[in-house]
Amino acid sequence: MTKEQYITLNRASGPNSSTKTEPFVKVIAAVATLGGLLFGYDTGVISGALLFMGDELHLTPFTTGLVTSSLLFGAAFGALFSGLFANAAGRQKIIIILAMVFAIGAIGTALAPNVEWMIFFRLILGVAVGGASATVPVYIAEIAPANRRGQLVTLQELMIVSGQLLAYISNAGFNAAWGGGETWRWMLALATVPAVLLWFGMMFMPDTPGWYAMQGRLAQARRVLERTRAREDVDWEMEEIEETLAEEKDRGKVGLRDLAKPWLLKLFFIGVGIAVIQQTSGVNTIMYYAPTMLKAVGMSTNAALFATIANGVVSVLMACVGIWLLGKIGRRTMTLVGQFGCTFSLLFIAAVSFFMPETVHGEVDALRGYLVLFGMLMFLSFQQAFLSPATWLLLSEIFPTRLRGVFMGSAIFAMWIANFMISLAFPMLLASVGLSGTFLSFALIGILSGAFVIRCVPETRNRSLEQIEHFLHDWLSDDSEERRSPAAAKRQAASH
Template sequence: MSKEQYLTPSRASGPNSTSKTEPFVKVVACIATLGGLLFGYDTGVISGALLFMGDELHLTPFTTGLVTSSLLFGAAFGALISGHFAASAGRKKIIIILAAIFAMGAMGTSLAPDVNWMIFFRLVLGVAVGGAAATVPVYIAEIAPANKRGQLVTLQELMIVSGQMLAYISNAGFNAAWGGHETWRWMLAIATIPAVALWIGMMFMPDSPRWYAMKGRLAEARQVLERTRAKSDVEWELTEIEETLTEDENKGKPSLRELRKPWLLKLFFIGVGIAVIQQLSGVNTIMYYAPTMLKAVGMSTDAALFATISNGAISVIMTFVGIWLLGKLGRRTMVKIGQFGCTACLLFIGCVSYFMPETIGGQPDVMRGYLVLLGMLMFLSFQQGALSPVTWLLLSEIFPTRLRGIFMGGAVFAMWIANFLISLAFPVLLSTVGLAGAFFIFALIGLMGAVFVVKCIPETRNRSLEQIEHYLHDWLSNDVETRPMPAPKREIKSH
């Protein structure tokens, strides 16, 4: 394929395609992203359950952090393991296995007799969460047509925040109906239902056409493309996939040893940076500890649980906005909007917590609590409306087809390790430097992340996965001077 062809989108697989999305693609995306729903529910439900399990499990500030962050530690290794096996076992098989682990982890946490078993099963659950985070976006990116890839991959983020909102509603609902002290185990057990649905649904789904082609199973790759593309698009895209894989056929089994190549090492570290800055914003301290923080600034338990639902609702609404914006703006622009906006909101929360009095006339300052909540909602508007959706999309796009699974696993491993460390440290930060100090620290980290965004984020919009791979190779090998991809010069009508 000539350089002009990979820099210029084709009618068949590029953004200029007028073909409608085949209904089967939407079915595949909806079923696969049940993994995202489970990801969101299992990470969000702990925020409310922590308020009630403490007495029964005898939690301390440190073990509270362990219960929350053990899932994240497991997720780091789940991402690494699933990424390692994604190329050999296939995206579909990995997701089926993860569904079974989701179900086992959900039941285990709901039946845990003490804190040790709770931490163990949260680790198990984390393996599934991390594996889903690394595998589902890749599966959808490889099965979606290029002109709809942004919206379909971002469905994963929508399902994550929807899962978190369902968790918050579940927490508040159980507490209102029966009292959380008796029903926190049911809060955790409900996640078994979508896990079973994911397991059954994926049994009937195909693997991605790029994985089939990578394994030399071209007939099956063609069958999947015929079910997920318009007839006029199938031949062009299959040829493009074959040509790219032909270039890689003498490179051996994919492994992290590929990082000895300078351009791949640079690309991998860019991917790690994209993954980590999303977590270093402190987003999951808000998602996991929102009721705890709101209680710390004067809200009652019932008010804090109810107010946390607004975090879930704004996340879902703004993810729809993010999906819409991805059709209008470039990936690089979206990351900058999200990073700068989140950092400003962290400063706002820190200032409110530091400068406003905790009490007025001996009573908690209610306005302080609601301004902190407002800061959280503004933060989540930028995080879920810009930064998080484009993070998963970029990670699913920038790595070469042959190495996508293993590099994605490594990047998501780094993401979950960062998430683990922040979530483990937050209760300690809250008890030492206070809410204001914690958020000032996150804001400082956010400023450093903004420098990375400006200097290192590439623009990948409006290109097929194969065109992105060729472009990034040339850019990182210093053959292309400008960071953003050149605008399309013309439309290629045929291959």
């Protein structure tokens, strides 16, 4: 193929295609991202349920922490195990299994007779949450056409924050309807509804073209492409998939031992770094502990609970903005804006809590509390519109086809372990150095994370998954300092 033919083809199809998304792709994304809705609901619902289950389960401060954080610990291993089995079982089958685990975990926590069973079923639920966080973005990235991959993958992020908002609203709704008592059991049981819908829906969904091709089932891969791509894109993408798999076959069977290859080892650590910096921004301390922080800076209980719903609303709105932005600007740019925007917001919260007095004329200063709330909302705007969408999308794109499941699972394992450790440490940080010192610590980490983004995060926009794999192989295999710079790599790609 001549250079002119290649340019003409690329304008008509693939990453630069102007064709509309096939309706079946939208159906697949809507069904699969129910996993994200469950992810968000199950991580958010516990904040309200804890208010009512304490007396019945005889919770102490220590067991309250275990009930909350056990899901995060289970999620780390769910991400790891789902990644290990994704290549063998297929992305679609993994999601079906996870839907059943979601239902078991939801029913188990709702019926738990004591704290030991509650912690056990929260761990089970965590396995499903972690597995969904690692598998759903990969599934959508591989099933989506290249020119719509960004928007479709970040539907996962929108569904996560929508699930959290649904949890906050349902907590308030159940409490308003039935008050205390065993209301918490209904809060937890509600998660079985989307779990059943996810299981039923995924039974009728195909696996991805890349996975079918990887198993040697090329006819099925083509059939999926014919249902999910414009007619003119099918041959182009099928050829790319076959060429990439042929190259990988020539390199030999791919496995974890391939981490000995320098470019794959570098890529693995870049992926882990991208996953971890999303957590070191401190986002989940705000999502989990917002009422505690707002009460600490002078808000009443009712005002603090209302503000938590406001956090959820802003997260959903900004996730929608993020989906729109991904069609306009690059992933690397979004990560940079999000990282430094979050860091500025953390510095703002630290400055307000440090410089403004807690009381004015002997009374609690309400302005201080609302300025901290403003800082939280500003933080969530940068996090949900820029950093989180770019994070999930980059992780679903940058890993090679045969290692995508394992590498994605490992990166999300690291993300959940970081989440677990930060959430566990936050109350102790708050008690020892106060709100200002805690958020200053997160801001300093944010500056280091920004340096990592500048140095290591690549630009993947307007490339198919196969093109991304070739680009990263060439970039990370070159020992030149100039070529290792993502900005230099971007300039070089633009010049061709």
